[in-house]
Amino acid sequence: MLAGYRGFGENPTREVGFAPLPGPPGGGQDLPMTLEPAQRTGDASGHRPADPPDRAERIPEPAGEQRRRQGREQWLRRRRLERQLHDGAALRISALSLQLGLFRHRVPADEAVLQESIDGLQDELHAVLQELRDVAGKIYPPLLDEAGLGPALRELADRADVPVHVTTTASRFGAAAEGAAYFAVGELLAVLAPGSGPVAVVVDAADGVLVLSLTGVDTRHAEVVDYQVRPLGGTVDVAAGGGTGTITARIPCE
Amino acid sequence: MRVALAEDGALFREGLLMLLRAAGHEVVACAAGGDELVALLANQSADVAILDIRMPPEPDGGLVTAERLRAAHPAMGLLFLSHYAESHYLMRILQIGTEAIGYRLKEKVGSVDVLTDTLSRIDAGEIVIEPVLAKRLVERPRGDKKDVVAALSERELDVLRLMAEGRSNNGIAGQLFVTPKAVEKHIASIFGKLGLHADTAEHHRRVLAVLTYLRSQRDGE
Numbered sequence: 001m002l003a004g005y006r007g008f009g010e011n012p013t014r015e016v017g018f019a020p021l022p023g024p025p026g027g028g029q030d031l032p033m034t035l036e037p038a039q040r041t042g043d044a045s046g047h048r049p050a051d052p053p054d055r056a057e058r059i060p061e062p063a064g065e066q067r068r069r070q071g072r073e074q075w076l077r078r079r080r081l082e083r084q085l086h087d088g089a090a091l092r093i094s095a096l097s098l099q100l101g102l103f104r105h106r107v108p109a110d111e112a113v114l115q116e117s118i119d120g121l122q123d124e125l126h127a128v129l130q131e132l133r134d135v136a137g138k139i140y141p142p143l144l145d146e147a148g149l150g151p152a153l154r155e156l157a158d159r160a161d162v163p164v165h166v167t168t169t170a171s172r173f174g175a176a177a178e179g180a181a182y183f184a185v186g187e188l189l190a191v192l193a194p195g196s197g198p199v200a201v202v203v204d205a206a207d208g209v210l211v212l213s214l215t216g217v218d219t220r221h222a223e224v225v226d227y228q229v230r231p232l233g234g235t236v237d238v239a240a241g242g243g244t245g246t247i248t249a250r251i252p253c254e
Numbered sequence: 255m256r257v258a259l260a261e262d263g264a265l266f267r268e269g270l271l272m273l274l275r276a277a278g279h280e281v282v283a284c285a286a287g288g289d290e291l292v293a294l295l296a297n298q299s300a301d302v303a304i305l306d307i308r309m310p311p312e313p314d315g316g317l318v319t320a321e322r323l324r325a326a327h328p329a330m331g332l333l334f335l336s337h338y339a340e341s342h343y344l345m346r347i348l349q350i351g352t353e354a355i356g357y358r359l360k361e362k363v364g365s366v367d368v369l370t371d372t373l374s375r376i377d378a379g380e381i382v383i384e385p386v387l388a389k390r391l392v393e394r395p396r397g398d399k400k401d402v403v404a405a406l407s408e409r410e411l412d413v414l415r416l417m418a419e420g421r422s423n424n425g426i427a428g429q430l431f432v433t434p435k436a437v438e439k440h441i442a443s444i445f446g447k448l449g450l451h452a453d454t455a456e457h458h459r460r461v462l463a464v465l466t467y468l469r470s471q472r473d474g475e
Contacts, residue, residue, distance in 0.1 A: 091263045097364035098269030151342040
């Protein structure tokens, strides 16, 4: 288990039913889709008829590019939420902590009980801020937003139970690809058996594609990586060599 | 103390302004962004400038502003405030300067005592590092440093943590209720175990040696 890292129970960018791994090298083409013909259920007047359930209208599954766009938008929304937490709630609570400090300063020196109460309130506010930071980190790590994959992945590596070595380029890849790569690494490190490793994480750029390779890992966990990168139209390749091997993910960037 | 302040969040800026005044400090310049603060300090100086890291000019205006201030006013102390205590930013800050510089969480300077202690240490030339971050660095050193740090005694770990906060020998002695002489002995023992040979008498060199040791990977990244 990865101390300090708690994965998402749900991946908001997940699509329904991706193909199981391991796939053929270069796999991960668009999934075959069955686009069901939409059935009209309402009438022109807009009245909702008392239809039996089998006549309900199903929205057609979005086509490849539209799905990828939705996948990207989910990451942008996550980043916006993190910024909103930082600029909104967190800043207000920090300011409140200052106001309490001012209040504490104005309390006469002989009012020990009151002073201790204010100290206690301030400690509570600090705990609230820490919880907000934890939540923000799970939505979209601010360090990833501000400094990119290199610093963010190194921070993740520092918290891992297994030894992890990170090599990255200074290139930026956009919020979606970076988010998917970051959480793919985080989720993978979280499922590795304790005592395994060392793991080498390498991030590279190639023709508008983020290439993430993870070496020294149990390749049966490739699905964890696939889960993150496929909604963005990414692919995952596996090269195994006796238990551990290399998982390589390619994520298209905007 | 004469203090300058740049922070784009109005609520926090006003709160800090009032707390600084209540603590008896004179606020000589107060701005919502880095460029504005540099302009306000063109014809006057301050003992310490307090800078929000994440402010205009985006994305991390506090760092850019600090470089300009350090060039224009080399003697002015710099205190960075942030909502996050990240070792990534600590290393960037130490690239700007290793004397009279500090990095603290915004909410942690919310008392007159802590604020004044932080400003005074920076004004005296010390490095001040958020204790939460110093603790994390000592508890989770990188790579092959883990085993070495794990071999330190509990008291030595206390001293290492306070060194990573940037505290002087006297500061460490005061925190641990021991004599400066005892602190010196602990530090000599720690440096021996870590294999560091930095001049322990030079305060900021010693802090740097400790932080670099805790942060470096085997290949020196």
